Amino acid sequence: MSYYDVDAILTESQKVPCTFELNVPGLGYLTGDMGGDMRKGSEVELPLWLGEMLALSQSLNTSSLVSLGTPSALTPRVLNALKADPRTVDLRALAPHFYSLGARNLELYEDEEMIEVLSETFKTRATVIADQAHNPRGALGDGVDFMRGLDESERQLFRAAHDSAKAVRQWMADLKKK
Structure with missing residues (x-):
C-alpha cells in the first residue's frame, strides 16, 4: 500500500469480521461495554488494516489476538x-x-x-x-x-x-x- 494512495487507504478501511482469541482488558468499548474487557470469542468488525495487525501480532503465549473472517463483500453467497x-x-x-x-x-x-x-x-x-x-x-x-x-x-x-x-x-x- 502506498502511503499517499487514497484508493489503497479506502480499501484498507473496509470492515472485516474479527474474533478475539484472548481476553483483552479495557477494550470492551469496541462492543459498547465502556470500561469493560474484550472477552475471548467476542466478534467485532474492524478495519482491515487493524484486523490484520491484530491477527499478525502475537501475545506472550504466542497466539494471535484475533482471527480474521471474510469480508461481507467476499462471502460465499456473493461469490x-x-x-x-x-x-x-x-x-x-x-x-x-x-x-x-x-x-x-x-x-x-x-x-x-x-x-x-x-x-x-x-x-x-x-x-x-x-x-x-x-x-x-x-x-x-x-x-x-x-x-x-x-x-x-x-x-x-x-x-x-x-x-x-x-x-x-x-x-x-x-x-x-x-
Missing part, C-alpha cells in the same frame, strides 16, 4: 452470485473498491476458487464496460443500472475506454476533413 451472472451484481454496493479488497484478501489467504471467480467476473464485466464505453448512448440508456454498480477500478477502465473511443472518433473526423 455464488458472481458465478451465476457477474453482470447483475452491484459491486459498488458491496465495496467501492471491490477488486482491491479481493486482492488484499488473497494476499492474506490463498483461495483458488476466489481467484477464479474474481478473474472471470472482471473479464465478463470488462466486455460490457468496453461496449458501454464505445456506444455513446449505452451508458445513458439500458446500461445505466450496470454503470451505477461499477467499482472504482471498473470506473477507471470505463473512463479510459470512453476517452480512447472519443479520441478515435475525433481522429477519424479529422481524417475526413483532409
Whole structure:
C-alpha cells in the first residue's frame, strides 16, 4: 500500500469480521461495554488494516489476538452470485473498491476458487464496460443500472475506454476533413 494512495487507504478501511482469541482488558468499548474487557470469542468488525495487525501480532503465549473472517463483500453467497451472472451484481454496493479488497484478501489467504471467480467476473464485466464505453448512448440508456454498480477500478477502465473511443472518433473526423 502506498502511503499517499487514497484508493489503497479506502480499501484498507473496509470492515472485516474479527474474533478475539484472548481476553483483552479495557477494550470492551469496541462492543459498547465502556470500561469493560474484550472477552475471548467476542466478534467485532474492524478495519482491515487493524484486523490484520491484530491477527499478525502475537501475545506472550504466542497466539494471535484475533482471527480474521471474510469480508461481507467476499462471502460465499456473493461469490455464488458472481458465478451465476457477474453482470447483475452491484459491486459498488458491496465495496467501492471491490477488486482491491479481493486482492488484499488473497494476499492474506490463498483461495483458488476466489481467484477464479474474481478473474472471470472482471473479464465478463470488462466486455460490457468496453461496449458501454464505445456506444455513446449505452451508458445513458439500458446500461445505466450496470454503470451505477461499477467499482472504482471498473470506473477507471470505463473512463479510459470512453476517452480512447472519443479520441478515435475525433481522429477519424479529422481524417475526413483532409
